[in-house]
Amino acid sequence: MSRARVRVALSGTVTALLAVALAGCAGWGGTTAGSGGANSIDVLMVNNPQMIDLQRLTEENFTRQTGIAVNFTVLPENDVRDKISQEFSSQAGQYDVASLSNFEIPIYATSKWIAPLDGYVAADTVFDQADILPSMAKSLTADDGRLYGQPFYGESSFLMYRKDVLDAQGITMPAKPTWQQVADIAARVDGVQPGMAGICLRGQPGWGQIFAPLTTVVNTFGGTWFDADWNARVDAPEFRAATQFYVDLVRAHGETGAPQAGFTECLNNLIQGNVAMWYDATSAAGSLEAAGSPVKGKMGYVAAPVLKTASSGWLYAWAWSIQQASEKKDNAWKFISWASSRQYEELVGAELGWSRVPAGKRASTYANPDYLKEASAFAAPTEQAISSADPRNPGVQPRPAIGIQFVDIPEFTDLGTQVSQYVSSAIAGRMSVDEALERGQRLAEDVAERYRSREEG
Structure with a gap:
């Protein structure tokens, strides 16, 4: 197509x-x-x-x-x-x-x-x-x-981590970690210093907040918002597995106040020593290594974690x-x-x-x-x-529109934001991931139907 x-x-x-x-x-x-x-x-x-x-x-x-x-x-x-x-x-x-x-x-x-x-x-x-x-x-x-x-x-995005914290636990971070390896490390370093969580992941609602990192996880788990024929895939097994993994990881070993945590909150958490790792934008490194930063010289940087794809950075x-x-x-x-x-x-x-x-x-x-x-x-x-990063081929299947951490259609700003509110509620424990994605699927189907109708017309 x-x-x-x-x-x-x-x-x-x-x-x-x-x-x-x-x-x-x-x-x-x-x-x-x-x-x-x-x-x-x-x-x-x-x-x-x-x-x-x-x-x-x-x-x-x-x-x-x-x-x-x-x-x-x-x-x-x-x-x-x-x-x-x-x-x-x-x-x-x-x-x-x-x-x-x-x-x-x-x-x-x-x-x-x-x-x-x-x-x-x-x-x-x-x-x-x-x-x-x-x-x-x-x-x-x-x-x-x-x-x-x-x-x-x-x-793009990559994984940032405290080298000194991992070294003290005898942990070596792989240059190209898998998400399971990251989850295992997060569990091992969670609480090794007073008040320090294992990892920070965005939980704040917004298509450009939680769904920036989460969509890259969906991609590498084999999921997609839409397939090449404009079928909504938000409740597909791969999308569910990625979202469940993300929610479980941040609930078990993530930052305090995760449902309200966006880029700025995670940056502050890492600088202040409240978390040991953070998956997010490469642009954050300049702040972490700035003069006066408490973590300057203590940080390591490796590729965005993967599962089924060779790379996953946005x-x-x-x-x-x-x-x-x-x-x-x-x-x-x-x-x-x-x-x-x-x-x-x-x-x-x-x-x-x-x-x-x-x-x-x-x-x-x-x-x-x-x-x-x-x-x-x-x-x-x-x-x-x-x-x-490959914006035209970010996952394991063909897509109907360009984009890695977003789907490049005007409707995605509203769709992504609405679904993000449900996922953020799942992080807060107010609904299950299944319920969040079932609601998201209905919204995505409405968008998909418009595009299929235009193509058929």
Whole structure:
């Protein structure tokens, strides 16, 4: 079955559904779009720290070099996703460039809201597309085979653990552990230090919270949200086995308050010595190894645990795309090619320090001695995790849509969030895993039926 058939007639529902977003960050103001002249562009972007660094460096570097003024509108994640969805679906052309993730870009490309970048890449002799990690480029490529985004920074997932705690128990962590090995180690180190649990796993509801790690577990256990023919598989044996394993592990050896624990809570638990291990985003390592971190130098990093697949790490990127309605596409590309360049990474390293480089997208980053000096503990495992991620083939069976920790359809934000509430309730002991997934199956069947109807129509 052609994957191009997946995204049919979506424009009527994309706008509303993409407004459902991940948990947001603290607010940040921005400039007003459309305030510049012909030699300016308007950029709408999320207020993550790496983006704020970019905003501060642009005028003295990019604008001074090119003469192109950049007007930024910078918003928290929830707000920026909503605003980008409204702006790009209307094709008003108020913004030329926006920060999009690899979740939105294939959907926006199918709806013809963003412009293909292949022509610009081919003509640009400096950007060096071959240096972009192939998994990142693949995740920003639509079903038509064209590239619609350039990554600003990216991440995968891996297992982080306290080397000193395992060493004291005579435990050697495998370089490529299985989930059963991880569960066994979690049991052995649980409580070996006062107040220390064996492992932290997200339990907080949200398609981008608990289901980011849990969907990778489902994949490697042989499960999937939907099969290639759009049959819902949420209550299938493999999905059930993965979810039961995850719930049992976090209930038996996981962190206190697991049903409310997301990325931030697990990060704090590991830094504060409340857990011995954590499976989550590779981007967390920078905080664990930062100056002043109590666990700096004590951490080990290995591949995401597996069962039936060779790898299981997820893939996520904040990337740049150009609005199709923009009348300043050439200048927009000049900004993107600078912001995602090797030269920009070197600028950040020199001006702000190598720990603040927006990494995870270029092979050259992981050969740079200055970066490796700062990130030696986790650079190689991070690169390996990103490089081994395959967003078009993350499990043991064909899928109807791209995605590792998500299904790249607009409906997944609502579906994943609703099902996550049931699974989080199972972690809290308020319902069984079977009941949670039976409810989830009914919701997934509704989504599947819509896609089967569109294909049949």
